[in-house]
Amino acid sequence: TATAGDGEARLEVNMGKSIYMVSDGTGWTVEHSVNAALGQFEHCLVDRGCPVNTHLFSGIEDVEPLMEIVKQAAKEGAIVVYTLADPSMAESAKQACKLWGIPSTDILGPITEAVASHLGVSPSGLPRGAPGRNFPLSEDYFRRIEAIEFTIKQDDGALPHNLTKADIVLAGVSRTGKTPLSIYLAQKGYKVANVPIVKGIELPKTLFRIDPEKVFGLTISPVVLQAIRKARAKTLGFSEQARSNYSEMDYVREELESARRVFAQNPVWPVIEVTGKAIEETASVILRLYHDRKHRCSMPRISKLY
Amino acid sequence: TATAGDGEARLEVNMGKSIYMVSDGTGWTVEHSVNAALGQFEHCLVDRGCPVNTHLFSGIEDVEPLMEIVKQAAKEGAIVVYTLADPSMAESAKQACKLWGIPSTDILGPITEAVASHLGVSPSGLPRGAPGRNFPLSEDYFRRIEAIEFTIKQDDGALPHNLTKADIVLAGVSRTGKTPLSIYLAQKGYKVANVPIVKGIELPKTLFRIDPEKVFGLTISPVVLQAIRKARAKTLGFSEQARSNYSEMDYVREELESARRVFAQNPVWPVIEVTGKAIEETASVILRLYHDRKHRCSMPRISKLY
Ligand SMILES: Nc1ncnc2c1ncn2[C@@H]1O[C@H](COP(=O)(O)O)[C@@H](O)[C@H]1O
Ligand SMILES: Nc1ncnc2c1ncn2[C@@H]1O[C@H](COP(=O)(O)O)[C@@H](O)[C@H]1O
Ligand SMILES: [Mg+2]
Ligand SMILES: [Mg+2]
Numbered sequence: 180t181a182t183a184g185d186g187e188a189r190l191e192v193n194m195g196k197s198i199y200m201v202s203d204g205t206g207w208t209v210e211h212s213v214n215a216a217l218g219q220f221e222h223c224l225v226d227r228g229c230p231v232n233t234h235l236f237s238g239i240e241d242v243e244p245l246m247e248i249v250k251q252a253a254k255e256g257a258i259v260v261y262t263l264a265d266p267s268m269a270e271s272a273k274q275a276c277k278l279w280g281i282p283s284t285d286i287l288g289p290i291t292e293a294v295a296s297h298l299g300v301s302p303s304g305l306p307r308g309a310p311g312r313n314f315p316l317s318e319d320y321f322r323r324i325e326a327i328e329f330t331i332k333q334d335d336g337a338l339p340h341n342l343t344k345a346d347i348v349l350a351g352v353s354r355t356g357k358t359p360l361s362i363y364l365a366q367k368g369y370k371v372a373n374v375p376i377v378k379g380i381e382l383p384k385t386l387f388r389i390d391p392e393k394v395f396g397l398t399i400s401p402v403v404l405q406a407i408r409k410a411r412a413k414t415l416g417f418s419e420q421a422r423s424n425y426s427e428m429d430y431v432r433e434e435l436e437s438a439r440r441v442f443a444q445n446p447v448w449p450v451i452e453v454t455g456k457a458i459e460e461t462a463s464v465i466l467r468l469y470h471d472r473k474h475r476c477s478m479p480r481i482s483k484l485y
Numbered sequence: 486t487a488t489a490g491d492g493e494a495r496l497e498v499n500m501g502k503s504i505y506m507v508s509d510g511t512g513w514t515v516e517h518s519v520n521a522a523l524g525q526f527e528h529c530l531v532d533r534g535c536p537v538n539t540h541l542f543s544g545i546e547d548v549e550p551l552m553e554i555v556k557q558a559a560k561e562g563a564i565v566v567y568t569l570a571d572p573s574m575a576e577s578a579k580q581a582c583k584l585w586g587i588p589s590t591d592i593l594g595p596i597t598e599a600v601a602s603h604l605g606v607s608p609s610g611l612p613r614g615a616p617g618r619n620f621p622l623s624e625d626y627f628r629r630i631e632a633i634e635f636t637i638k639q640d641d642g643a644l645p646h647n648l649t650k651a652d653i654v655l656a657g658v659s660r661t662g663k664t665p666l667s668i669y670l671a672q673k674g675y676k677v678a679n680v681p682i683v684k685g686i687e688l689p690k691t692l693f694r695i696d697p698e699k700v701f702g703l704t705i706s707p708v709v710l711q712a713i714r715k716a717r718a719k720t721l722g723f724s725e726q727a728r729s730n731y732s733e734m735d736y737v738r739e740e741l742e743s744a745r746r747v748f749a750q751n752p753v754w755p756v757i758e759v760t761g762k763a764i765e766e767t768a769s770v771i772l773r774l775y776h777d778r779k780h781r782c783s784m785p786r787i788s789k790l791y
């Protein structure tokens with residue numbers, strides 16, 4: 180209702196500027212693009228100088244809910260960013276925003292048009308959830324699920340005899356982000372195994388027998404690692420005793436030093452510095468090297484055939 | 486070199502039209518956008534009527550490699566799609582493509598400009614990997630990692646006493662995609678537990694004691710489930726005997742029927758149809774319901790504060 184809307188609107192304005200994200204599909208594409216753009220405003224987001232609220236509306240396939248959303252956006256003084264496959268829906272969004280006097284950005288349209296003229300084929304104009312369309316149970320689909328299941332089973336040094344079956348093997352001390360990184364790569368279809376390097380514990384022999392071109396070492400600054408471990412020890416409710424050993428600076432340095440020695444003995448393994456990197460950034464570096472090693476292209480790239 | 490380049494070029498042209506994707510960061514944003522756009526051409530991608538090659542160039546922070554890539558794109562008759570935070574890099578990409586006579590699309594620029602005028606703040610123009618910038622070890626970062634680690638441990642009905650700690654609990658028969666779905670949601674920061682429904686095996690009691698608003702049932706068409714199970718049984722190398730039981734139509738139907746009964750006895754649980762849906766589509770449906778139940782908003786949405 181209008182009253183509830185107004186109430187919400189006032190609340191939102193106080194909390195920061197709003198961005199309305201609308202998709203006829205999942206909304207993950209528009210969310211991803213807005214996130215990237217917001218990275219350009221970190222300088223004022225971090226100190227709360229310009230708080231931002233995003234609101235994601237997914238599965239919007241009809242013009243009525245679309246108009247409701249634009250109206251609400253106008254009340255809140257929001258901008259609207261959208262991915263709408265049906266050209267008449269995209270046009271409706273644009274016109275409605277114009278009418279209500281709010282800025283709008285089409286994420287899907289420009290790139291789809293560019294691809295259409297490149298291929299010389301018209302876009303279907305069908306949202307991914309349109310009736311009659313069906314997600315294909317492709318080889319790629321099964322490969323990804325297998326990669327995820329493999330990676331989960333393989334986590335944290337489990338089943339070292341399976342290292343041979345992995346596409347990518349990560350080695351590093353505790354809290355270098357091996358697990359989230361493995362999972363991120365698995366989602367992209369790679370079978371990943373990770374091997375923890377723990378001071379005083381011998382590494383599995385298989386690690387040195389498998390193709391060294393698929394092993395990646397992870398390293399991190401001791402100061403940052405200590406901070407992460409302290410946070411970790413708190414979450415896990417380690418005792419004071421265990422906690423101090425795990426995150427004590429001398430111990431952290433020694434463990435990193437033992438990792439450094441392992442890496443030095445295996446010079447084929449690239450050593451990736453993860454300090455200050457998000458999981459997806461480390462993943463990007465690893466995949467670039469991985470594909471480069473596989474294809475030895477003149478320019479490092481990741482290629483896919485559709 | 487020019488010769489190698491030419492060789493590559495001829496090869497590529499034969500294999501389909503090329504799309505060059507360039508980012509100063511990971512490239513995942515431009516890849517995501519191009520993927521969404523390619524969804525609009527599935528009608529001709531599937532039957533190979535218009536094969537497409539994508540090539541991802543990540544971490545391009547300097548103008549020299551950028552110019553090399555554009556030159557190579559021109560040789561291959563590719564289009565260039567880019568996300569470049571530094572406005573002078575973006576301008577260089579645009580001008581070079583113009584000069585070489587190839588189409589180009591800027592993914593980051595338009596949305597960044599829209600956000601800039603909305604916030605009344607200038608974008609930093611710094612790529613995410615720029616010196617001095619550092620990925621913050623924020624609460625959100627730790628929360629995500631915790632969610633991933635929780636979800637892995639909880640997979641496939643493990644540790645049922647921990648169901649209370651999950652944000653989301655998925656219940657469904659084998660091969661409804663519980664594991665990849667759990668992992669997808671975990672990456673978004675939700676702690677997920679999944680409980681397999683197996684004919685003749687009692688469900689853990691905790692499942693019926695926890696807040697029913699966080700439980701989601703998954704269902705699927707028997708025909709599609711059988712197809713998935715057959716593929717699965719092959720991969721796992723099940724014996725003929727075990728295989729036929731697991732993927733036999735009568736058995737599949739009975740198991741789905743037993744799941745249906747469980748769902749009927751727990752009418753608060755939404756039942757999500759996964760047939761023909763990609764993992765990220767099911768995830769989107771679940772999160773929309775999840776947030777709607779939590780916030781009881783007039784319009785279902787997922788809101789975030791930056
Ligand atoms: N496989 C696909 N087929 C058709 N359209 C798609 C496909 N994937 C994504 N899209 C469209 O691309 C836009 C972004 O998708 P989403 O990320 O799900 O919001 C939406 O307009 C979708 O309808
Ligand atoms: N946290 C961030 N800070 C600054 N720029 C970012 C951030 N995240 C993404 N970007 C920029 O957004 C674009 C897409 O990023 P990516 O998905 O990593 O290719 C690139 O131009 C990045 O430099
Ligand atoms: Mg979208
Ligand atoms: Mg990108």
